[in-house]
Amino acid sequence: MRSMLRWATMAAGIVALALSGCGGDDDRATGETGIPDQFAAPTAPPDDARPGGELTVIAADDIDFMDPGATYYQFTYMVTTAGHRTLMAWRPDDTDAPSPDLAEDDPAISDDGLVITFAIREGVRFSPPVDREVTAADVEYAIERGLLPGVANGYIPVYLSDVVGFAAAEAEASDDPTGGAPDIAGITAVDDRTLRIELKRPTSATVIQALSLPISAPVPEEYAREHDAENPSTYGDLVAFTGPYMVANDEGGELTGYTPGREIELVRNPNWDGEASGDFRPAYLDSIRIAEGFDDTASASRRILGGSGQVNGDISPPPTVIRDAAEDSEPGQLVASPSGGNRYITLNTQVPPFDDVDVRRAVFAATDRVALRNTRGGELIGPVASHFIPPEIPGFEEAGGVAGPDLDFVATPEGDPELAAEYMRSAGFESGRCEGDCEISVIGDGSSPSRETTEVFVDTLEQLGFEPQTRHVDYDVMLTRFCNSPEQVPHVCPSIGWLKDFNDPISILQPTFDGGAISDAGNTNLSLLDFPEINDAMAEAALIDDPDERAEAWGGIDTMIVEQAPAIPYTWDNQVNIRSDDVAGVINLFNANWDLAFTSMSG
Amino acid sequence: MARFVVRRLLAALALLVVVSAVVFAIFNLLPAADPAELRAGKRASPEQIEEVRQTYGLDDPVLVRFGRYMAGVFTPFEGGPLNLGTSIFSDNEPVLEIVLDRLPATIFLVAGAVVLWIGIAIPVGVISAVRRRSLLDRATMIATLAFISAPVFWLGLVALYLLADDVGLVSVFPGIGAYNDAEGLLAKAWALVLPWTVLALATAAIYARYVRSEMIDVMGEDYIRTARAKGVPERQVILRHGLRSAITPVVTLLGLDVGLLLAGNAILTESVFNVPGVGREVVDAIGRSDYELIQGIVLFGAFFIIAFNLVVDVLYTYLDPRVRRR
Numbered sequence: 007m008r009s010m011l012r013w014a015t016m017a018a019g020i021v022a023l024a025l026s027g028c029g030g031d032d033d034r035a036t037g038e039t040g041i042p043d044q045f046a047a048p049t050a051p052p053d054d055a056r057p058g059g060e061l062t063v064i065a066a067d068d069i070d071f072m073d074p075g076a077t078y079y080q081f082t083y084m085v086t087t088a089g090h091r092t093l094m095a096w097r098p099d100d101t102d103a104p105s106p107d108l109a110e111d112d113p114a115i116s117d118d119g120l121v122i123t124f125a126i127r128e129g130v131r132f133s134p135p136v137d138r139e140v141t142a143a144d145v146e147y148a149i150e151r152g153l154l155p156g157v158a159n160g161y162i163p164v165y166l167s168d169v170v171g172f173a174a175a176e177a178e179a180s181d182d183p184t185g186g187a188p189d190i191a192g193i194t195a196v197d198d199r200t201l202r203i204e205l206k207r208p209t210s211a212t213v214i215q216a217l218s219l220p221i222s223a224p225v226p227e228e229y230a231r232e233h234d235a236e237n238p239s240t241y242g243d244l245v246a247f248t249g250p251y252m253v254a255n256d257e258g259g260e261l262t263g264y265t266p267g268r269e270i271e272l273v274r275n276p277n278w279d280g281e282a283s284g285d286f287r288p289a290y291l292d293s294i295r296i297a298e299g300f301d302d303t304a305s306a307s308r309r310i311l312g313g314s315g316q317v318n319g320d321i322s323p324p325p326t327v328i329r330d331a332a333e334d335s336e337p338g339q340l341v342a343s344p345s346g347g348n349r350y351i352t353l354n355t356q357v358p359p360f361d362d363v364d365v366r367r368a369v370f371a372a373t374d375r376v377a378l379r380n381t382r383g384g385e386l387i388g389p390v391a392s393h394f395i396p397p398e399i400p401g402f403e404e405a406g407g408v409a410g411p412d413l414d415f416v417a418t419p420e421g422d423p424e425l426a427a428e429y430m431r432s433a434g435f436e437s438g439r440c441e442g443d444c445e446i447s448v449i450g451d452g453s454s455p456s457r458e459t460t461e462v463f464v465d466t467l468e469q470l471g472f473e474p475q476t477r478h479v480d481y482d483v484m485l486t487r488f489c490n491s492p493e494q495v496p497h498v499c500p501s502i503g504w505l506k507d508f509n510d511p512i513s514i515l516q517p518t519f520d521g522g523a524i525s526d527a528g529n530t531n532l533s534l535l536d537f538p539e540i541n542d543a544m545a546e547a548a549l550i551d552d553p554d555e556r557a558e559a560w561g562g563i564d565t566m567i568v569e570q571a572p573a574i575p576y577t578w579d580n581q582v583n584i585r586s587d588d589v590a591g592v593i594n595l596f597n598a599n600w601d602l603a604f605t606s607m608s609g
Numbered sequence: 610m611a612r613f614v615v616r617r618l619l620a621a622l623a624l625l626v627v628v629s630a631v632v633f634a635i636f637n638l639l640p641a642a643d644p645a646e647l648r649a650g651k652r653a654s655p656e657q658i659e660e661v662r663q664t665y666g667l668d669d670p671v672l673v674r675f676g677r678y679m680a681g682v683f684t685p686f687e688g689g690p691l692n693l694g695t696s697i698f699s700d701n702e703p704v705l706e707i708v709l710d711r712l713p714a715t716i717f718l719v720a721g722a723v724v725l726w727i728g729i730a731i732p733v734g735v736i737s738a739v740r741r742r743s744l745l746d747r748a749t750m751i752a753t754l755a756f757i758s759a760p761v762f763w764l765g766l767v768a769l770y771l772l773a774d775d776v777g778l779v780s781v782f783p784g785i786g787a788y789n790d791a792e793g794l795l796a797k798a799w800a801l802v803l804p805w806t807v808l809a810l811a812t813a814a815i816y817a818r819y820v821r822s823e824m825i826d827v828m829g830e831d832y833i834r835t836a837r838a839k840g841v842p843e844r845q846v847i848l849r850h851g852l853r854s855a856i857t858p859v860v861t862l863l864g865l866d867v868g869l870l871l872a873g874n875a876i877l878t879e880s881v882f883n884v885p886g887v888g889r890e891v892v893d894a895i896g897r898s899d900y901e902l903i904q905g906i907v908l909f910g911a912f913f914i915i916a917f918n919l920v921v922d923v924l925y926t927y928l929d930p931r932v933r934r935r
Contacts, residue, residue, distance in 0.1 A: 067893060067896065067897070068893070070698070078650045078651070078652075155660040155661070155663070155664050156664065158648070158649060158650075158653075158657060158660065158661055158664070159650075160649060160650020160651065160652055160653055160657075161650065161652050163652075163653070163654050163656075163657060164652045164654075176656075180656070180660055183660075183664065237664055238664060238697075238701045240701070266702060266707075267707075267711075267885065267889075267890060267893060268789055268885050269789060297786055297789060297790075299786065299789070299883040299885055299889055299893075300785060300786060300883055301880040301881075301883070301889065301892060302766070302785070302880065302881055304766075305766065305769055305770075305776050305784075305785055305881070306785065308776045309775045309776050309784070309785055312775070312776060313775055480642065480898075482642030482647060482898045483640065483641060483642045485642070485646075486642045486643035486646040486647060487640060487641075487642065487643065490646065507652070517651075517652060525654060525655050526655050527646065527655040527658045527659075528646050528649060528651075528652075528653045528654065528655060528657075528658050530651065530652065
């Protein structure tokens with residue numbers, strides 16, 4: 007949830023690029039993302055990148071959890087990817103699929119698609135004080151401990167639920183939260199170098215992508231066991247690392263380099279030997295300091311742009327700073343990349359009047375999506391969305407690219423009132439406007455710019471004859487008390503967005519539009535869309551291994567969803583990042599943030 | 610005197626209990642975000658959310674949680690006394706530890722600012738009162754009005770953009786986050802020059818006007834005229850007879866203000882300059898809906914306000930014997 011929240015805040019920083027006049031020319035903007043070439047994100051270090059130096063990452067808030075099994079937050083991934091090796095990992099320019107990291111190669115998948123086998127690299131060692139080689143058992147333990155209530159990993163119950171014995175292990179952990187990590191029968195360390203994962207259904211494509219997240223960072227059981235016996239686990243106080251960097255610690259492993267809310271000090275892991283153990287990360291920097299507490303993003307951004315050896319962490323520069331930086335800063339100090347997220351407005355498909363697809367299509371047709379997008383800043387906040395899979399995620403082009411599916415109510419981004427009236431007539435409203443009981447509940451995020459987005463959409467509803475009853479509340483309250491709760495969900499939730507978990511369309515569409523995802527608490531299908539054909543298509547597409555077929559299938563599902571108009575997508579966000587002039591920054595497209603293990607000092 | 614202090618202490622304790630109950634009610638009875646759902650993450654199943662609820666005892670009835678909370682804070686049971694709970698969003702760190710960790714920075718910030726604002730406000734107030742309607746009086750009163758009108762965060766940003774060594778036009782004083790980087794008392798003091806100045810200027814302006822007003826009243830009293838008639842030097846009349854009387858209500862104000870600032874009211878200054886104090890922590894806690902932490906900080910703040918009121922009450926008995934007699 008924090009990832010959604012933080013991402014929502016960060017993405018707001020893009021806004022001023024358009025205002026600055028630097029993004030206004032279509033011919034300078036790169037196609038699907040709307041990002042002009044001069045702001046394109048670098049995804050490789052310069053040829054003359056040199057080792058050494060200290061980098062400071064300027065951040066407003068703290069990471070969510072130091073424990074790789076618990077973290078579920080974009081900013082924390084920036085740290086975990088520098089400190090941990092996971093089975094699969096994302097090179098800066100990877101967009102379609104992750105690369106093997108702790109795994110020696112891409113995993114072997116059995117012919118029936120039910121068994122995934124990872125060969126674990128030799129020579130990867132834990133940081134002091136563990137000081138031993140990583141084995142397959144460490145990865146098995148890392149995944150299994152994620153089920154402990156004291157660790158409470160937020161995504162494996164979704165993406166690894168097809169692993170044999172997963173449900174039983176979940177129940178075991180729930181019954182005995184402090185009794186140690188439960189055994190997932192389908193995950194077996196065959197020997198020190200082989201990890202075997204058995205599935206009930208051939209969902210290997212999803213499982214492999216999910217194992218690129220920090221949950222597959224190895225955890226030494228003998229070191230973590232006593233901390234995992236506590237609920238909540240205290241392993242986060244003395245995490246063992248396998249990547250090029252580690253949080254400074256003492257002889258007992260206690261993390262002395264982490265002061266929550268203030269600072270994280272990353273130093274080189276003495277047990278990391280780079281290419282010798284097959285790590286693709288060059289790790290140029292000597293040390294990295296994450297300085298937290300920079301609440302005022304304007305002054306923090308100016309400090310980064312005018313200072314030395316600094317990059318942004320979880321903050322995005324505000325519009326005025328972006329405008330100035332676009333005009334005055336050196337090339338490359340300001341870069342943007344697609345966030346892998348979307349923004350949309352949900353319509354409750356379970357209650358009148360939005361249980362009628364024609365009414366939903368009327369609202370879609372009437373909505374000025376350009377105006378909605380502009381409330382968040384304009385052209386370079388991202389393109390006007392016409393469907394749900396964001397650019398650079400497989401399935402985007404198959405769903406129609408920027409133009410979107412060939413549907414009349416999608417065709418006019420500025421809105422088509424006449425077509426909307428036709429759809430209203432099809433729904434039985436002779437006047438082309440709502441008649442009778444037309445009260446609509448709308449509950450949105452009260453902070454800017456979400457409030458402005460809501461106001462624009464409320465105007466659209468009024469033009470169609472609806473009587474919106476609007477409430478602006480705190481973002482977390484909106485989600486947890488209203489929009490995420492099927493019993494409380496209003497007719498319209500206007501402040502919704504979804505950020506991918508990894509670069510597979512399943513992580514965008516399944517949680518948000520699969521009828522099976524509707525749950526009593528923490529519901530993510532906010533439209534309550536439960537359309538059997540779509541549910542079935544998703545279940546089938548989840549089993550496809552071939553990348554092209556998979557993209558085709560999910561692109562088709564995206565179109566099926568848009569046809570039902572359960573929500574109105576209006577933008578796919580871009581993410582802006584800034585750096586000091588003497589930093590040779592590299593952006594990791596997966597995380598849309600600086601890749602600390604590829605960034606170097608250039609001054 | 611001892612009875613007076615004991616009576617006040619008991620009243621303060623009772624007040625703390627009431628404040629604790631109110632704070633608990635605010636965060637547990639009024640509509641707020643669900644911490645279990647937030648902690649469980651965006652893809653959490655209802656079962657996972659329930660487990661988080663159980664882990665942190667959020668599934669217990671409100672009265673049970675209230676009893677546990679109060680017992681933890683005020684009695685030796687439930688990990689108490691002074692068990693303010695744990696922050697479920699900060700690696701489960703105990704709230705008390707978080708507050709105690711942030712407190713030194715806030716105390717240092719407030720202490721320096723108090724010295725500065727008293728050092729500015731009293732001379733300015735006295736001189737303005739003594740030289741009433743003079744050019745100096747008018748100039749200082751206009752200046753104080755300006756500082757009172759300017760929001761602290763705006764003053765802070767202006768100070769940064771003018772004088773900070775990282776983002777300022779002229780590189781003079783340490784800028785944002787300098788306190789975190791500084792090692793040793795002197796370096797930390799140097800890092801706080803701008804925050805002290807900003808916090809002090811905004812408050813000194815109020816105090817200067819207050820001292821001026823009190824001094825004008827006092828200097829018109831009969832005993833001042835008598836002192837002058839007896840030939841007491843004017844300097845002594847002002848400082849010994851005038852200021853001593855005028856300062857008494859200022860002490861009340863000071864006690865309240867220091868209590869409030871230690872309670873987190875230096876929030877804007879701490880945020881602008883990235884001073885890792887209690888105020889900034891509460892901003893972060895609000896940002897992530899960390900109610901246990903917010904609750905703990907508010908309670909701690911209430912403690913400071915009550916404690917400083919107590920100190921002021923006791924101090925008053927020395928400054929004004931009539932209070933003791935009552």
